Amino acid sequence: MKRTIPLFLTAIGGFVLIIAYYIPHTQGWGEVAAIWFDILAAIAFLLGGGNLMKIHLKKISDHKAGWAYSVITIIAFLATLTAGLGKVFSPPSMQYPDMAWSGSYREIGSAFWWLFEYAFKPLTATMFSMLAFYVASAAFRAFRAKNFEAILLLGTAFIILLGRTAAANWVTGWLPESWAGLKLENVTVTIMQVFNTAGNRAIMIGIALGVAATSLKVLLGVDRSYLGGGKG
Amino acid sequence: MMQEHTLRKLRLLAPVIMIAGAGIAQAQPDESERMVHPPVDLTARDKSWDGGEKITLTWKLAEGDPDNVSFYRVYRSLTVAPLHVRELHDAVSDLHDDFEELDIPRDQLQQCIENVLQLMDVQGIDDHADLYEYTRELRHARLSMERWIQATSPTNAETARIQIIRDLDKLDDAIPTYEAQREDDDSETSAEKIAMMAVTEPVLQEIFGDDWKEDWEERIEEIPQDVRFQLLEDRDQAEEQAEAQVARDVAALGNQRRYKSIEDVKPEEWELHRGKMSYEVEKLDRREKYWFKVTAVYVEEMQDVGEGAIPREYESEPAMTVAGVQPARQWFDGVRFPLSLYVLIVCGAVMIYIQIARSGKILKVRTIAGLEAVDEAVGRATEMGRPIMFICGIQDMNDIQTIAGLTVLSRVAKTAAEYDAKIEVPTSRSLVMTAARETVQAAYLEAGRPDAYNEDLIYYVTDEQFGFVAYLQGTMAREKPAACFYMGTFFAESLILAETGNSIGAIQVAGTAMPAQLPFFVAACDYTLIGEEFFAASAYLSGAPEQMGSLKGQDIGKMVVGIMVIIGVAVATLASVTGSVHLNEAVEFIRETMLR
Numbered sequence: 001m002k003r004t005i006p007l008f009l010t011a012i013g014g015f016v017l018i019i020a021y022y023i024p025h026t027q028g029w030g031e032v033a034a035i036w037f038d039i040l041a042a043i044a045f046l047l048g049g050g051n052l053m054k055i056h057l058k059k060i061s062d063h064k065a066g067w068a069y070s071v072i073t074i075i076a077f078l079a080t081l082t083a084g085l086g087k088v089f090s091p092p093s094m095q096y097p098d099m100a101w102s103g104s105y106r107e108i109g110s111a112f113w114w115l116f117e118y119a120f121k122p123l124t125a126t127m128f129s130m131l132a133f134y135v136a137s138a139a140f141r142a143f144r145a146k147n148f149e150a151i152l153l154l155g156t157a158f159i160i161l162l163g164r165t166a167a168a169n170w171v172t173g174w175l176p177e178s179w180a181g182l183k184l185e186n187v188t189v190t191i192m193q194v195f196n197t198a199g200n201r202a203i204m205i206g207i208a209l210g211v212a213a214t215s216l217k218v219l220l221g222v223d224r225s226y227l228g229g230g231k232g
Numbered sequence: 233m234m235q236e237h238t239l240r241k242l243r244l245l246a247p248v249i250m251i252a253g254a255g256i257a258q259a260q261p262d263e264s265e266r267m268v269h270p271p272v273d274l275t276a277r278d279k280s281w282d283g284g285e286k287i288t289l290t291w292k293l294a295e296g297d298p299d300n301v302s303f304y305r306v307y308r309s310l311t312v313a314p315l316h317v318r319e320l321h322d323a324v325s326d327l328h329d330d331f332e333e334l335d336i337p338r339d340q341l342q343q344c345i346e347n348v349l350q351l352m353d354v355q356g357i358d359d360h361a362d363l364y365e366y367t368r369e370l371r372h373a374r375l376s377m378e379r380w381i382q383a384t385s386p387t388n389a390e391t392a393r394i395q396i397i398r399d400l401d402k403l404d405d406a407i408p409t410y411e412a413q414r415e416d417d418d419s420e421t422s423a424e425k426i427a428m429m430a431v432t433e434p435v436l437q438e439i440f441g442d443d444w445k446e447d448w449e450e451r452i453e454e455i456p457q458d459v460r461f462q463l464l465e466d467r468d469q470a471e472e473q474a475e476a477q478v479a480r481d482v483a484a485l486g487n488q489r490r491y492k493s494i495e496d497v498k499p500e501e502w503e504l505h506r507g508k509m510s511y512e513v514e515k516l517d518r519r520e521k522y523w524f525k526v527t528a529v530y531v532e533e534m535q536d537v538g539e540g541a542i543p544r545e546y547e548s549e550p551a552m553t554v555a556g557v558q559p560a561r562q563w564f565d566g567v568r569f570p571l572s573l574y575v576l577i578v579c580g581a582v583m584i585y586i587q588i589a590r591s592g593k594i595l596k597v598r599t600i601a602g603l604e605a606v607d608e609a610v611g612r613a614t615e616m617g618r619p620i621m622f623i624c625g626i627q628d629m630n631d632i633q634t635i636a637g638l639t640v641l642s643r644v645a646k647t648a649a650e651y652d653a654k655i656e657v658p659t660s661r662s663l664v665m666t667a668a669r670e671t672v673q674a675a676y677l678e679a680g681r682p683d684a685y686n687e688d689l690i691y692y693v694t695d696e697q698f699g700f701v702a703y704l705q706g707t708m709a710r711e712k713p714a715a716c717f718y719m720g721t722f723f724a725e726s727l728i729l730a731e732t733g734n735s736i737g738a739i740q741v742a743g744t745a746m747p748a749q750l751p752f753f754v755a756a757c758d759y760t761l762i763g764e765e766f767f768a769a770s771a772y773l774s775g776a777p778e779q780m781g782s783l784k785g786q787d788i789g790k791m792v793v794g795i796m797v798i799i800g801v802a803v804a805t806l807a808s809v810t811g812s813v814h815l816n817e818a819v820e821f822i823r824e825t826m827l828r
Contacts, residue, residue: 022572044666134728211767213789218635225638225639226639
């Protein structure tokens with residue numbers, strides 16, 4: 001029973017979405033299913049918050065490695081929650097200027113807005129900027145000419161890199177118009193539009209088939225491993 | 233005497249002036265050469281078998297195309313069906329909600345909002361005065377909003393900003409619609425009705441008196457024959473005149489209607505051969521009527537205008553649709569019929585092969601190195617006494633990749649339970665955490681080690697992408713897991729995670745269906761499940777016959793795709809080489825219907 005009901009709900013939800021895709025008159029059903037999921041996810045958010053507190057408080061109490069980070073996490077979590085729920089320093093809305101809590105929690109000048117603008121955004125940007133260094137280190141490792149395939153990869157990457165910079169014009173800019181196809185910027189475009197697109201589409205077709213087969217297995221209850229496997 | 237002399241001189245000079253004038257006239261650009269003829273026979277009809285959002289336009293090419301036409305410009309009416317007063321009122325309420333959500337500086341829009349709110353109290357729009365008030369205030373709101381948008385760029389209010397622009401557009405369009413429709417209703421008179429009123433009615437009134445409407449049809453014989461003939465003749469004549477007048481009225485109304493340009497379309501080579509082209513207008517609202525017009529446009533060539541100059545456009549008179557067309561919603565979306573057929577073939581094949589596999593037939597599947605490495609990775613972690621880290625991507629349970637990731641987790645957790653290795657599953661969504669706990673618990677139970685299951689090792693971190701990555705990076709650097717699995721949907725964080733794992737020397741297996749992230753995983757991980765391999769993982773790892781059958785079913789799908797690709801390429805190549813109208817139509821059908 002513990003698995004039969006989830007399987008039944010999955011099948012109903014899945015088939016409703018399929019029907020809504022083909023029959024315009026039932027499009028609303030799909031929207032309702034999506035709203036139900038949103039409601040469920042919103043409730044689960046409480047579960048997530050509770051779990052976050054439990055895990056980090058336990059870490060602090062056990063003095064596990066990096067427990068100080070858990071302290072920071074809990075402080076940040078509670079501070080943001082208080083700022084958002086309490087609408088701290090949030091100006092009242094223009095419609096009800098006499099009511100202190102009538103403004104949005106994201107109002108410019110509110111504590112939540114301040115945390116978002118001056119703490120969250122810079123931290124996110126910092127994490128994202130690290131990507132540049134990781135790309136360099138991964139490229140260095142991937143482009144080592146160990147065998148024929150790696151040499152091919154290295155050569156292609158080299159052409160693309162040159163073709164996307166001003167260097168392309170210095171290297172092959174002198175070629176006459178009748179040989180324009182060999183100019184690095186044009187070679188780059190050909191590689192991206194023909195070889196890269198062909199490879200990408202082949203992968204995409206495989207993915208689409210995989211998605212269809214997996215969805216069917218889930219809807220028919222053939223694959224139940226995401227529910228913990230075994231028979232219903 | 234003097235005047236006579238001057239006149240004689242002028243007469244002598246006349247031929248010279250005429251020749252010079254002709255020369256000047258030749259040197260001037262001939263405007264008539266640039267006159268662009270309009271397209272003809274424009275028709276609009278609702279696209280059959282669709283979801284009620286498309287209308288197909290067809291027209292015959294303009295005279296002089298292609299030499300004198302660069303492209304056709306398609307316009308659609310903004311003034312569509314009348315917007316009900318209640319809808320207008322609702323739209324203002326939406327606008328009010330938008331204002332509420334948006335972080336608008338109070339000093340700039342306070343007055344405007346107050347005015348709009350005041351207008352919301354109006355219980356209906358029955359006359360032009362109310363409508364005018366709405367128009368004025370909303371336009372004022374729009375101007376203020378545009379100024380505000382230009383001055384600031386609030387990322388946290390992006391959604392609300394888009395919403396408010398959309399609502400303002402809707403209102404801006406709705407008001408003239410209402411006005412135009414009123415005019416439309418007033419001029420809605422047929423030629424027959426006009427003729428009847430102009431000619432027949434006065435005569436009938438004269439003959440039968442004021443109560444002529446009562447029984448004139450029965451008493452028609454009382455009218456003298458010559459009068460009757462004269463009456464019919466006059467009425468036919470009046471009808472002709474009225475028809476012309478109605479046509480003029482409709483055209484005038486069409487000119488009053490507001491249009492917006494939606495697309496510049498250039499006829500293909502084969503359409504030039506056919507002398508006719510069509511265009512599908514999309515994203516229409518099925519509750520409204522639309523009018524269209526198409527013009528032929530000629531744009532000057534760059535070499536004609538000289539460097540730095542802007543080429544001039546010459547636009548023809550428009551071809552217009554007289555009657556409004558309303559898109560209708562059908563019971564079955566026929567545009568998706570080819571897709572439904574393909575889905576049936578693939579799903580049918582999967583189900584047939586599942587049955588074949590259940591009947592005991594052994595199905596062979598090629599070795600997938602990434603999945604063979606699962607045991608190796610778990611064994612390594614056990615030997616080293618370090619944990620295994622499993623990440624199911626950063627999307628929620630409504631993503632099929634997350635589900636595929638959980639199926640792999642089931643197998644990894646079972647192996648970990650058998651080897652007595654510690655498996656840690658941080659998640660970025662609460663629902664995924666709950667599902668992962670169920671999965672791992674069941675896997676431990678299946679492995680006969682329910683006591684070893686620790687639910688605290690499957691926990692929620694944060695929904696925020698880079699917050700999640702920061703946590704994982706820190707954990708990986710501190711705990712140094714021996715094996716890392718990345719199975720699910722990943723975006724920019726893929727390389728950050730994989731490179732961190734690489735730097736701590738963990739054995740890494742990744743699987744995703746995000747083509748843009750695959751190169752990063754391939755570069756930084758030991759094994760990568762590419763696209764369909766990832767979805768095949770569940771079947772491969774379980775080895776269950778019904779699951780293996782689904783993999784074979786997918787192969788049938790691949791064969792169908794292969795055949796379709798070959799047919800499509802052959803038809804497109806032949807169409808391009810021969811320029812055949814039929815083949816080009818077939819290519820268009822493949823592109824517009826089958827590939828949509």
